[in-house]
Amino acid sequence: MTSPIDDLHTVRDYLRYVSSRFADSPLFFGHGTDNVWDESVQLVMRSLHLPLENNTVFLDARLTRDERQLIVDRMERRISERVPLAYLLGEAWFMGLPFHVDERVLVPRSPLGELIEGGLQPWLGQHPVGRVLDLCTGSGCIGIAAATVFDEAEVDLSDISPDALEVAEANIEYHDVGDRVRTVRSDVFDGIEGRYDVILSNPPYVDAEDIADMPTEYSHEPELGLAAGGDGLDIAHRILAGAAKHLNPGGLLIVEVGNSWPALQEAYPDMPFTWLEFENGGDGVFLLTAEDLC
Numbered sequence: 001m002t003s004p005i006d007d008l009h010t011v012r013d014y015l016r017y018v019s020s021r022f023a024d025s026p027l028f029f030g031h032g033t034d035n036v037w038d039e040s041v042q043l044v045m046r047s048l049h050l051p052l053e054n055n056t057v058f059l060d061a062r063l064t065r066d067e068r069q070l071i072v073d074r075m076e077r078r079i080s081e082r083v084p085l086a087y088l089l090g091e092a093w094f095m096g097l098p099f100h101v102d103e104r105v106l107v108p109r110s111p112l113g114e115l116i117e118g119g120l121q122p123w124l125g126q127h128p129v130g131r132v133l134d135l136c137t138g139s140g141c142i143g144i145a146a147a148t149v150f151d152e153a154e155v156d157l158s159d160i161s162p163d164a165l166e167v168a169e170a171n172i173e174y175h176d177v178g179d180r181v182r183t184v185r186s187d188v189f190d191g192i193e194g195r196y197d198v199i200l201s202n203p204p205y206v207d208a209e210d211i212a213d214m215p216t217e218y219s220h221e222p223e224l225g226l227a228a229g230g231d232g233l234d235i236a237h238r239i240l241a242g243a244a245k246h247l248n249p250g251g252l253l254i255v256e257v258g259n260s261w262p263a264l265q266e267a268y269p270d271m272p273f274t275w276l277e278f279e280n281g282g283d284g285v286f287l288l289t290a291e292d293l294c
Contacts, residue, residue: 005068012059014044014068018075028215031084031107032092039085043078046089047071082216094141097148100170104163105138106225110202110256111282116145120198120252123274123287127197127250129153135188135201135239136160138225140168140181142200147177153197158186161224188235189242197248201239202256205284207232210259232260233267240268240293247290258284 008017019040033039042052047070050058063071074088086092086107092099095113129150134143137157147155155177157168165183172181186192188203206214206226218226228234236257243253254276257264261284265273274287 003072005065005072008068009062010060011044011048011050011063014063014071015040015059018043018071021075021079025079027079027082028217030215031086031109031217033085039078043074043085043088044071046091047074083220084217087220092139092141095145095148097141097145097175099139099141099144100167100174101139102167103220104161104222105167106221108139108141110142111278111280111285112142112200112202112254112256113145114278114280114282115254115276115285116142116149116200119149120254123252124198127252129197131194131196131198131248132156133158133192133196133199133246135186135192135199136203136225136235137168137183138164138202140171140183142202143168144171144175144177144181146198146200147181148175150198153180155181156184156192156196157181158184158192160185160187161222164222164225188238189246192246195246195248195251197251199243199247199251199253199255201254203235203239204228205232205236205257205260207260207263228260231263232257233264236260236264237267240271243288244290244293247293249290251290253288253290253293254285256285260284261286 019036022036022040029039045052077083084107086101087103092101092108094108095117130153132146132153132155134157137143137159140157143155143157159165168183172178204226205228208230211227272292276285
């Protein structure tokens with residue numbers, strides 16, 4: 001019985017083959033792509049260290065046997081083990097930037113990237129940004145992305161997980177922002193000192209029912225980064241309780257709570273949440289000012 005690596009030779013061959021295999025498999029797409037084709041392109045091109053765009057010049061390039069074997073091996077693991085593609089590649093993209101990822105951290109997929117790329121406007125206005133906190137940082141993608149937009153700000157990446165902070169530190173080095181960005185080990189605000197102009201957070205927010213119903217792909221992610229009690233609000237409650245004393249006047253608190261947003265709205269009927277909308281999809285993100293929290 002022949003192997004596909006004996007019969008298939010070009011980038012174009014493997015894009016077609018991987019797409020066919022993925023289309024015939026019960027995969028869930030939700031860790032950076034949302035369809036068979038985009039997932040196939042990402043697996044093939046990034047396994048070869050080729051760009052995801054403007055890459056047609058490579059389509060008829062012939063691959064070495066080792067390259068062909070690597071693509072097939074990763075494809076088989078994606079199908080048989082349901083490992084998210086980002087973990088197979090060791091790479092995920094957020095706000096157009098690449099980040100190191102592995103199973104110590106969640107795969108970046110927050111809509112906050114769109115908000116950060118827009119400079120947090122119009123909500124930030126003319127308020128200067130001197131300090132930013134990325135609370136429950138994981139890979140550090142949100143805070144590091146913010147550091148590229150607010151290029152004079154100091155940014156703290158905080159997390160309770162020392163494993164996650166190791167990944168975040170690798171990404172600080174990768175993006176060469178160590179002069180302004182640092183990691184802080186903290187259980188929500190317990191290890192945080194001082195005040196910030198912006199607090200951004202994509203904390204654990206998945207409720208118990210959704211945890212039980214999640215596709216297999218999510219089982220590869222650290223549960224510490226997903227689960228937040230029966231209603232998904234264990235961490236959100238703590239953020240709301242402690243944020244006021246860590247925000248400067250005019251500062252912003254922006255938190256993603258995903259599908260738990262109706263429960264949060266019900267729990268705080270008098271809180272003036274601004275629920276943000278995104279052109280590229282995503283919901284369950286609220287904004288509050290320092291004054292809203294007083």
